[in-house]
Amino acid sequence: MKREPDRLVLFTDAVVAIAITLLVLPLVEITAEPGEGPPIELVSHHWPQIFSFLLSFAVIAQLWFTHHRLFENVREYTTPLMVLNMAWVLTIVVLPFPTELVGTYPDDLFVKLFYVGTVLASSVLLTAMTLLVHGDLRVGRDVAGLSRPMVLRAVLPAVLLLLAFALVPFISYYSMLLLLLSPLAQRIR
Numbered sequence: 001m002k003r004e005p006d007r008l009v010l011f012t013d014a015v016v017a018i019a020i021t022l023l024v025l026p027l028v029e030i031t032a033e034p035g036e037g038p039p040i041e042l043v044s045h046h047w048p049q050i051f052s053f054l055l056s057f058a059v060i061a062q063l064w065f066t067h068h069r070l071f072e073n074v075r076e077y078t079t080p081l082m083v084l085n086m087a088w089v090l091t092i093v094v095l096p097f098p099t100e101l102v103g104t105y106p107d108d109l110f111v112k113l114f115y116v117g118t119v120l121a122s123s124v125l126l127t128a129m130t131l132l133v134h135g136d137l138r139v140g141r142d143v144a145g146l147s148r149p150m151v152l153r154a155v156l157p158a159v160l161l162l163l164a165f166a167l168v169p170f171i172s173y174y175s176m177l178l179l180l181l182s183p184l185a186q187r188i189r
Contacts, residue, residue: 005074008085012071015089016064022096023056026103049103055173056099060092062179063122066157070126073133075141084129091122102173112168116176120161130154149188157182 030046043050067088074081098115105111133140134150160178167175 003076003078005071005077008077008082009071009074012067012085012089013064016060016067016092019092019096020057020060020064023053023060023099026100027053046103048106049100052099052102052106055102056095059119060095063092063119063126066126067129070130070133073141074139076138078132078136078139081129081132081136081139084125084132088122088125088129091118091125094118095122109169112172113165116161116165116168116173119176120158120165123158123161127154127158152188153186156184156188 026049027046030042030049035042035045077085095118098111098118101108101111102115131146131151131154134154135146157179160181161176164175164178167178
């Protein structure tokens with residue numbers, strides 16, 4: 001029996017949409033307790049929470065774009081792909097928690113490592129799914145096998161995040177700017 005990926009994709013998309021929506025709830029709570037000053041003071045006082053929201057929105061969006069492009073190549077899903085996908089969904093669902101911690105404790109090293117580590121785990125799982133989709137004839141469409149360039153394209157974002165994780169104690173969240181190098185992976189032939 002062929003297992004079409006549509007149901008898995010719809011479930012995953014719904015979970016990602018909920019997670020990305022949950023990111024804004026702490027900002028909504030801020031407005032529930034207005035201060036005595038003008039709204040600009042409320043916004044400026046809560047800049048770390050706003051920054052963490054924007055950062056995580058962009059991160060989840062990028063991870064979802066990658067997931068979306070990957071699943072365009074899925075012919076049918078297997079149990080290993082489903083397990084990897086559920087683990088990936090877990091990293092997305094968890095991300096609002098370290099996001100809130102970033103907004104509350106922006107300078108704490110554990111919080112920085114927890115945040116970048118969660119994104120790293122998500123990236124590693126996307127890499128594993130990519131290798132599975134492109135390496136398993138039952139799963140991927142037009143599978144050409146695991147060529148060296150394809151493996152390098154799949155692995156580079158996770159390697160960059162691993163490096164970013166190692167650099168967090170030295171340059172904080174700026175280490176995540178290494179991800180700007182990820183598009184170079186698409187040029188590997």
